[in-house]
Amino acid sequence: MTSVLYDTPGPRAKRRNVLYTIVFLAVMAVAAWWVLSALADKNQLAADKWTPFVTDSQVWTTYLLPGLTETLKAAALSILIALPLGALLGIGRLSDHRWVRVPVGAVVEFFRAIPVLLLMMFAAALYREFTTVSSDFRPLYAVVTGLVLYNASVIAEVVRAGVLSLPRGQGDASEALGMRKGQTMLYVLLPQAVTVMLPALVSQLVVIVKDTALGGALLGFEELLSQNRQITANYGANTIATFTVIALIFIVINAILTALAGRLEKRLRQGKKTAAVVIPAQAGAADAVKKAVSDA
């Protein structure tokens, strides 16, 4: 697609591109040199700040891996609860009954408008004041609650857009076959919408994994990012090294999830062709996918 924006470079354009490349490379090299020399100058590249992550397996077994487990646990719980809840809300918003559609819409819009961090903080205070959930689980519950409320409403929108993207004929045909509304939704519309939505749902997982890190700083949830406090307290305040390593772990996990979403999308698209289902109006679904991806 991109190549449509410019002509195949001729000799002059080629020379110009080489020049741009060199200039760009030079700028990046200067920036990298500046950062690295400043780091070295401030003694931040000293070996003893970085080696623990390579030589001392205990950094991993005591701090990083348990933290990662908590992060993944919270993310998995959140998506597992948010998925059915979001589907329910999404279907509710498509209901023919005004008294279902309007309140569900209000709930969805409400939780989409509020920062997930505030939801988590509120949930934490709620559990603390009104329940006997022990302190071992309270931060996890608070984080999961916040993530579920927010992501269920995002998923609800994805589901709604996915169902709306299907050709009207699908619903009409099942009605003509004598299916009830519930059957139409469950057996005809949802299964088709799921395939359209899957990539968007997987990329929503990336958002969830990242958002678990919100629980660390302000709620005391012992997820991956919050482990930096204990690591830096033990290894001589090697903050830069620790944050770098933790960021890399997040990036790798999320890159894997993103790649998964991409492969899923490809496979589903191929599946479409072989099934020879004619779906003319895909614009809506594409919008839904875009929306969920951009809804960081």
Place this chain on the structure above:
Amino acid sequence: MKLRRTSTAVAAAAVLALTATACGGGSDSGSNGDKINVGIKFDQPGLGLKTPDGKYAGFDVDVARYVAKELGYAEDKIDFKQAPSAERENLIKNGDVKFVVASYSINDKRKKEVDFAGPYFLAHQDLLVRADDSSITKVEDLNSKKLCSVTGSTSAQNVKDKLAPKADLQQLGGYSECLTGLENKRVDALTTDDSILAGYASQKEHAGKFKLAGLRMSDEKYGIGVKKGDDELRGKINKALEKMVSDGTWEKLVKQHFGPSGYKYEAAPKVEN
């Protein structure tokens, strides 16, 4: 059939979600069976630190162990729980822990919510500066300095309200982040209790880099937090603390944990009943 499979998957997910919410209910006893839950800090070298081998070390930790032993709990019967500063009152009030030993200074606001045994240590708000920096000799010097402390801490509040309102105060998430700034000369001093600072200064990675200014800007009496109204437990802990001082354990522990930094600690405070 394809759609049957999809609905099975959806049902399975729903069941999983339900079981996930159902499991892991809470107990609110503060002691589970023959074990005892104690709140400590996990990230303060010298006081309460989770070490890479998964064990706990520090003065507060050893005090907690001593007190627990006097209460009849052997060392392997103690479950240490992380007690971040903002969570300490909640942990005690909800009964998640039996008591909290976590650089917990006694003050009137906290006394409204929990009771304190002790004090078992007298600390002061102080400054950690670079070893070659001698430009801070009195509190007034701070007004022209860049300070760092932890977000929402009492020390940060003290600086803003009383000690040096004109100082440029940076509040970060943790002490290590402040230390990075101090090491890189972006801030001139890290301020909090001298006991905490001594813990950092005496770490081998920081040997010779930092020193305490020794200003003693406030009195922080460390107490052991217990549930409000639990006078029986408070009395028992107070007895244990008195015994700890009289049998020489207190002196031994203080020397062991604060000795290397050259920190001039105060004599054991008298336990208030």
Place this chain on the structure above:
Amino acid sequence: MFDFLDSGQYDLLGAFWVTAKLALYSAIGSLIWGTALVAMRVSPVPLMRAFGTAYVNIVRNTPLTVVIVACSLGLDQTLGVTLGGSDFKDIGFRLAVLGLTAYTGTFVCEALRSGINTVPPGQAEAARALGLSFTQVLTLIVLPQAFRAVVTPLANVLIALTKNTTVAAAISAAEAAFLMKEMIENEADALFAVFAVFAFGFMVLTLPTGLILGWAAKRLAVKR
């Protein structure tokens, strides 16, 4: 129930003003940075394309908290970048804007990229046939249409940005989430009221953005 509002103890409007300023400056910044990124990603220079792709994939997959802390810890504490701020409060705010811009820019870039995909290839081909250069094709023909196609996704990005400003509490920019935490601790008995106030505050900030941009999306849509 809401009497804590009258006590004068909390600067609620001040906190939301900081939130609004954070959101506004970062929105402007990330629109510019996102456009620059997308220009790199579709440019004829392979190195720039590689940089754009790598940057987007790395930053988008990093938790915002890490990005913001990296700005404070890496740029300020280690490299001494102050962005012209005079004291830590000022510097913290500017760094938060920078971090939010760096992060949100990747989402703006991705939205614009899908917008470019909606522009019919004939448009760019016609422009090239007229002899326009890559920069001209992009800035005069393709991007204006791409922008109009992605107003709705962009609106979602900006709303997400407004909500993400709360993360700046991690480097103690004195915005709304920071104040809410303090108020929850001090006013535990008025928990629901505190939450209601902040929820309302954010809805005041985000809902109009959504409505206005939704209306704009309809008006601006390219009729084909």
